[in-house]
Amino acid sequence: MDIAxxxxxxxxxxxxxRALNGLDLRVRTGEVHxxxxxxxxxxxxxxxxxxxxxxxxxxxARVLGADPWSQSGAVHARLAYVPxxxxxxxxxxxxxxxxxxxxxxxxxxxxxxxxHRERLVRDFDLDLTKKGRAYSKGxxxxxxxxxxxxxxxxxxxxxxxxxxxxxxxxxxxxxxxVRLRAEGRTVLLSSHILSEVERACESVSIVRAGAIVETxxxxxxxxxxxxxxxxxxxxGQVREATMPAAEVAAWVAGxxxxxxxxxxxxxxxxxxxxxxxxxxxxADLTRERS
Amino acid sequence: MSPYAGLGRLLRLAxxxxxxxxxxxxxxxxxxxxxxxxxxFALYPDPAQAQGELAGVFDNPATVALYGPLASHSxxxxxxxxxxxxxxxxxxxxxxxxxxxxxxxxxxxxRAELLGAGAVGRRAPLTAAMALSAAAVLVISSLAAIxxxxxxxxxxxxxxxxxxxxxxxxxxxxxxxxxxQLASTSRGVAGLTLGxxxxxxxxxxxxxxxxxxxxxWLSPFGWITEIAPFGANRFWVLAVALAVCAALAAAAYRLxxxxxxxxxxxxxxxGPATGSLHSVADLVARTARPSVLGxxxxxxxxxAVVGSLVGAVGQMVSDPKVAEMLEALAGGxxxxxxxxxxxxxxxxxxxxxxxxxxxxxxLSAEERSGRSExxxxxxxxxxxxxxxxxxxxxxxxxxxxxxxxxxxxxxxARSLGVSIADQVPRLAGAALAMSPAVLTVIGAGALLxxxxxxxxxxxxxxxxxxxLLGEIGPTMNLPQxxxxxxPFAHLSQLPGGALAGxxxxxxxxxxxxxxIAGGAAYVRRDLA
Numbered sequence: 001m002d003i004a005x006x007x008x009x010x011x012x013x014x015x016x017x018r019a020l021n022g023l024d025l026r027v028r029t030g031e032v033h034x035x036x037x038x039x040x041x042x043x044x045x046x047x048x049x050x051x052x053x054x055x056x057x058x059x060x061a062r063v064l065g066a067d068p069w070s071q072s073g074a075v076h077a078r079l080a081y082v083p084x085x086x087x088x089x090x091x092x093x094x095x096x097x098x099x100x101x102x103x104x105x106x107x108x109x110x111x112x113x114x115x116h117r118e119r120l121v122r123d124f125d126l127d128l129t130k131k132g133r134a135y136s137k138g139x140x141x142x143x144x145x146x147x148x149x150x151x152x153x154x155x156x157x158x159x160x161x162x163x164x165x166x167x168x169x170x171x172x173x174x175x176x177x178v179r180l181r182a183e184g185r186t187v188l189l190s191s192h193i194l195s196e197v198e199r200a201c202e203s204v205s206i207v208r209a210g211a212i213v214e215t216x217x218x219x220x221x222x223x224x225x226x227x228x229x230x231x232x233x234x235x236g237q238v239r240e241a242t243m244p245a246a247e248v249a250a251w252v253a254g255x256x257x258x259x260x261x262x263x264x265x266x267x268x269x270x271x272x273x274x275x276x277x278x279x280x281x282x283a284d285l286t287r288e289r290s
Numbered sequence: 291m292s293p294y295a296g297l298g299r300l301l302r303l304a305x306x307x308x309x310x311x312x313x314x315x316x317x318x319x320x321x322x323x324x325x326x327x328x329x330x331f332a333l334y335p336d337p338a339q340a341q342g343e344l345a346g347v348f349d350n351p352a353t354v355a356l357y358g359p360l361a362s363h364s365x366x367x368x369x370x371x372x373x374x375x376x377x378x379x380x381x382x383x384x385x386x387x388x389x390x391x392x393x394x395x396x397x398x399x400x401r402a403e404l405l406g407a408g409a410v411g412r413r414a415p416l417t418a419a420m421a422l423s424a425a426a427v428l429v430i431s432s433l434a435a436i437x438x439x440x441x442x443x444x445x446x447x448x449x450x451x452x453x454x455x456x457x458x459x460x461x462x463x464x465x466x467x468x469x470x471q472l473a474s475t476s477r478g479v480a481g482l483t484l485g486x487x488x489x490x491x492x493x494x495x496x497x498x499x500x501x502x503x504x505x506x507w508l509s510p511f512g513w514i515t516e517i518a519p520f521g522a523n524r525f526w527v528l529a530v531a532l533a534v535c536a537a538l539a540a541a542a543y544r545l546x547x548x549x550x551x552x553x554x555x556x557x558x559x560x561g562p563a564t565g566s567l568h569s570v571a572d573l574v575a576r577t578a579r580p581s582v583l584g585x586x587x588x589x590x591x592x593x594a595v596v597g598s599l600v601g602a603v604g605q606m607v608s609d610p611k612v613a614e615m616l617e618a619l620a621g622g623x624x625x626x627x628x629x630x631x632x633x634x635x636x637x638x639x640x641x642x643x644x645x646x647x648x649x650x651x652x653l654s655a656e657e658r659s660g661r662s663e664x665x666x667x668x669x670x671x672x673x674x675x676x677x678x679x680x681x682x683x684x685x686x687x688x689x690x691x692x693x694x695x696x697x698x699x700x701x702x703a704r705s706l707g708v709s710i711a712d713q714v715p716r717l718a719g720a721a722l723a724m725s726p727a728v729l730t731v732i733g734a735g736a737l738l739x740x741x742x743x744x745x746x747x748x749x750x751x752x753x754x755x756x757x758l759l760g761e762i763g764p765t766m767n768l769p770q771x772x773x774x775x776x777p778f779a780h781l782s783q784l785p786g787g788a789l790a791g792x793x794x795x796x797x798x799x800x801x802x803x804x805x806i807a808g809g810a811a812y813v814r815r816d817l818a
Contacts (some may be wrong), residue, residue: 099565
């Protein structure tokens with residue numbers, strides 16, 4: 001099984017609103033996959049269908065080889081989820097909530113798992129004795145993150161897990177992503193923090209208005225979108241162009257031997273992303289960028 | 291900047307947010323007071339008759355504990371006897387809610403920070419909250435006095451009652467202001483204030499039943515007894531209330547200046563770092579624990595009061611009108627004491643149903659808050675989560691009825707002078723005989739919650755309509771087919787009457803059908 005998540009022509013309507021409009025998402029086993037899109041593009045709806053919390057209006061979804069709606073129990077036993085907006089029980093402590101969520105997975109935690117939980121609590125610097133109502137947004141997110149990361153799941157569905165974390169905790173989270181990747185686990189990371197996705201993910205899907213508008217490895221997307229090259233010639237002239245990476249060598253060769261300085265920058269994820277949304281930006285912003 | 295800068299705007303904002311709460315609860319309180327006074331006047335056209343018959347009932351220690359001593363033997367005092375403290379408690383709760391909502395709740399949710407960053411003085415939010423509450427207390431109490439006078443109560447006594455309410459309302463306004471500085475959560479404020487309310491009410495109970503009148507001065511409720519509306523009418527007692535109120539308000543400002551925004555004076559309570567909850571059933575039981583405990587205590591107190599009152603029922607219903615009403619409520623079979631107990635059990639069964647619906651309502655509350663998403667993304671079958679709530683609701687309903695029946699049995703055995711070994715199982719059985727109707731409404735609730743988190747609230751309407759048709763309907767001469775729509779109309783007439791076996795089976799089957807259909811719908815629908 002090398003496909004962890006696959007959806008085809010997934011649609012979901014809520015009354016008059018069409019939240020998903022033929023979404024085709026494909027996540028390979030063992031990859032950290034970035035799921036990008038602005039608020040309201042359909043990221044959370046997709047995740048909730050993948051969890052079997054809501055049913056797709058039409059289309060197919062397979063998660064770890066099973067139908068997430070009819071076989072949700074079997075699927076849930078193998079995945080861990082962090083919701084975008086974590087709400088906790090006001091009168092339970094963080095420690096109680098983490099242990100509850102862990103024991104709901106069925107198997108009693110091993111000594112290793114206990115140690116792993118302790119380490120996560122230390123790294124994320126979470127006070128476990130506070131009641132749910134006393135936590136800040138970031139700390140609520142830590143509770144859900146620790147409960148998910150402490151589990152032995154094969155697949156991690158993370159819905160904007162770092163929106164409330166400070167930069168230090170963001171580092172801890174990145175380190176955890178590296179660990180998950182090294183252990184061969186699959187992660188679907190929904191986010192709009194592009195730098196986070198760029199650092200952690202090998203492939204991304206960009207969703208817009210309920211459909212995937214771009215998907216692939218970051219390397220492929222960069223190659224497609226083009227590399228920005230800027231050459232300063234020995235006479236002081238500056239030449240600039242954007243082209244597929246493969247053509248850069250030929251372009252430089254065409255300049256002759258008089259190149260004094262040369263920079264070639266692959267497009268950033270931000271540029272890739274904004275290119276798919278250029279028409280939605282205010283006109284004066286687009287002009288400024290070009 | 292003045293410490294009160296922005297007070298006017300904050301006051302308008304607070305009024306805008308609370309006007310419905312204030313107007314509706316104020317109206318309710320006024321209707322309750324004037325309506326029950328008028329009902330008493332209508333029941334006893336001849337005052338002398340009332341005084342002769344009812345003296346025994348009002349000397350009963352349970353009655354004195356609940357409602358206080360009768361201020362005088364006038365019909366006016368009698369007419370306001372039940373509403374005097376009930377209204378005062380409602381007013382205190384309203385004052386508490388208003389002040390808490392605009393102080394600690396605002397800080398807890400971060401809205402106070404948003405407002406505080408503007409041109410708002412340090413003392414303005416607390417002042418606005420207390421001022422709105424004080425105004426509500428004054429206006430509602432005055433209107434209540436005017437309405438009482440309008441239905442024929444003596445004017446001085448009516449104003450004395452209003453003064454009693456004002457004293458208590460203002461005291462709880464300032465007290466909540468202090469609690470909002472001490473506790474760092476809105477719930478903590480409620481705990482402190484409502485705890486004080488319960489303790490001071492108990493002090494008043496002890497003062498009146500011991501009797502130890504000096505204890506009155508330690509309790510804001512005792513001040514009302516000292517004012518004695520429709521009796522001595524001692525208006526000057528209000529000065530005590532105002533002095534305490536001023537001291538509390540000063541303390542609130544003082545404490546506020548000692549603390550940071552968002553922090554409380556009392557330390558935040560902590561809990562265990564590791565959990566002992568291992569299943570959704572554990573979780574459901576744990577989150578319901580405080581309210582379950584509250585209901586248990588309520589049932590024990592209610593059972594003790596009802597049981598001790600039953601001894602005086604013979605005297606009370608020598609009036610044929612009261613006997614007629616009780617018979618209409620409970621059906622005619624058995625002795626007058628049995629009819630009285632049956633009426634009380636019927637009313638209590640509505641309260642028990644409410645307790646069970648509140649537990650059931652958590653299913654939808656968890657869904658709306660997003661917490662069930664956290665659970666149901668784990669390998670937890672939806673049906674198990676659904677049934678955990680239904681099971682707790684059913685268990686709670688049956689447990690509460692059983693305890694209520696046993697306590698009524700024990701305390702009524704004492705006041706009637708019959709064998710406790712006979713009376714306890716007799717009343718426990720009678721209380722359990724109420725369960726089919728309770729379980730039918732739970733079934734309807736399970737169906738509604740199963741269908742949609744939004745429709746779950748309609749379960750309360752099912753209870754309200756069922757209760758009105760089935761329990762109040764017969765006294766209003768509603769057509770029988772309408773009354774028969776209510777599950778409460780088909781209960782056994784126990785104690786004293788016949789067991790309605792077939793109806794019980796039908797009601798239980800309806801309840802079970804509701805649960806099954808609700809569960810089937812819940813596992814098939816989208817979660818909010």
